[in-house]
Amino acid sequence: MKKVIMGNHALSYGAMLARSQVIAAYPITPQTQVVELLSEMCADGTLNAKFIKVESEHSAMAACIGASAAGARTFTATSAQGLALMHEMLHWASGGRLPVVMGNINRAMAPGWTIWSDQNDSLSQRDTGWMQYYCASNQEVVDTVLQAFKVSETLAIPSMVILDAFSLSHTYEVVDLPEADKVDAYLPPFRPPFRVTPSDPRAFGGLTSPEHYMELRYKLQKDMEKAPALIEATGREFEKIFGRHLGLVDPYLCDDAEIVLVTSGTAGYTAHVAVDAMREAGYKVGNLRIKVFRPFPFEEVRRHTRAAKKIAVVDRNISYGHHGIFSQELKSAVYGHADCKPVFGFIAGLGGRDITPASFKEVVDYTIAHERSEEEIIWIGVKK
Amino acid sequence: MPKKRDTQKITFASAEDMPTMPMSLGSMLWNKTGSWRNIRPEIKLEDCIQCGICWKFCPDMSILIENEWPVVDYDFCKGCGICAEECPTKCIVMVEERK
DSSP states (O other): OEEEEEHHHHHHHHHHHTTOSEEEEOOOTTTHHHHHHHHHHHHHTSSOOEEEEOSSHHHHHHHHHHHHHTTOOEEEEEEHHHHHHTHHHHHHHHHTTOOOEEEEEEOOOSSSOOOSOOTHHHHTTGGGSOEEEEOOSHHHHHHHHHHHHHHHHHHTOOEEEEEETTTTTTOEEEEEOOOHHHHHHHSOOOOOSSOOOTTSOOOBSOOOOHHHHHHHHHHHHHHHHHHHHHHHHHHHHHHHHHSOOOOSEEEESOTTOSEEEEEOHHHHHHHHHHHHHHHHTTOOEEEEEEOEEESOOHHHHHHHHSSOSEEEEEESOOOTTSOOHHHHHHHHHHTTSTTOOOEEEEEOOGGGOOOOHHHHHHHHHHHHHOSSOSSSSEESSOOO | OOOOOOOOOOOOSSGGGSOSSSBOOOHHHHOOGGGGOSEEEEEOGGGOOOOOHHHHHOTTSOEEEETTEEEEOTTTOOOOOHHHHHOTTOOEEEEEOOO
16 A cells, blocks of 8 residues: 655554564654654554553663563664663663664764764664664665564564654655555564563573673674575565565666765665766766665675775764774775775765765765875865 | 572583573573672671561572571672661671681
8 A cells, every 4th residue: 555654654654564562662853753653553453562651762672672582573763862872772682682673763963962864873883783774765664674573583683774864754755555464474473482481481691601602692693694695585575575675785877887886874865866967977976875784785885896996985974083984884895805996985964964966976076086085084065 | 508509500512502592591500609709798696686678688689588587698699788788686797708
């Protein structure tokens, strides 16, 4: 069924169609409508789930962890300071191997107090052991929530489905909502091998000596390494049923491009439009939108940048004292390989400043004009 | 005295043999955190009024009630001193651990 919905409601519909059983959340702009609609669905019986109101995001994730350990399909959503407050509990979910799925609306971190978009909130959680999907359309949001549950529950690793504040969260688009029976066929009920139950008492997350801890981490990494192939496989399966492919990356005209732009989130869609305009003007550019950031899609990134002479990464985030984070990660994927090429690192759009087709034109012009980047970071649109 | 516990250590030969979740690794049965203790509670039972406050307040469940009297489980007591602080008759005293 086609419906015009906002990005936040795309998360709600995804969680509803996945038949989430427990939702625990605390409201925060720009995430509020996600859980507002879910609470209405729980109240009017559209969704048969327990909606737990909590006093903080730390408690929201703690409640999700308890519910997931008890064997319930569990969903929450947050943003920025709320995600930061969850930080400790994020480790408990991933280390506990609990497949919670969470929506995160990318909002810049305060201070200065802000509600507008950038990726520093979710990228600050890079090393917590959660999978991260950066979405670029409301359709992709609904579809990815379903895929994220499937991948998470197969590997026992939690997932974040991430969308930009306002440019996606509050933007209305036509979304083809998957039919419930087809979703049920794609995503069977969550049946973990072990769960908290009085009939089979076990201790979860207890004191773990140096004798066992390292093996637990090794197992988490090994399962994370299985995720890229599983995301591709479940993406193809999704395409067979619903006609839309869900991949690790979204390449556009990369095969013959001399410069490949590397982007994420809604800026990745803007880049797509910018590439069309630049192609018409004779520039040989392509766009590689990275959708899945954890696990990092090493193979796909190398494949789609193989033909390029230069790579221009546009980051809506920063690791202070280093680079934009996607730019660091790009280098870690391509450097040390035979066909290694210069990576230019641009930073744009922090705190919700617009990233426009003109921003990408500026990025491409700089990249053409220089053999290699003359600065560690090339700033786009900053009033120096 | 505390009941005898099964202190058999559970070990896994390889990561493959372990559960995916950090679950039931059996560690608390043999990992006697009492060895972390620097001071130990000693109960003078002649002043004890059997109120159960020490049992209720112990964060490590290391005060056991046996035949209606409190007994310290030194295998797991870390020596935090909360029982001594809370005891209304001050019949629990913390003494230097002799190692």
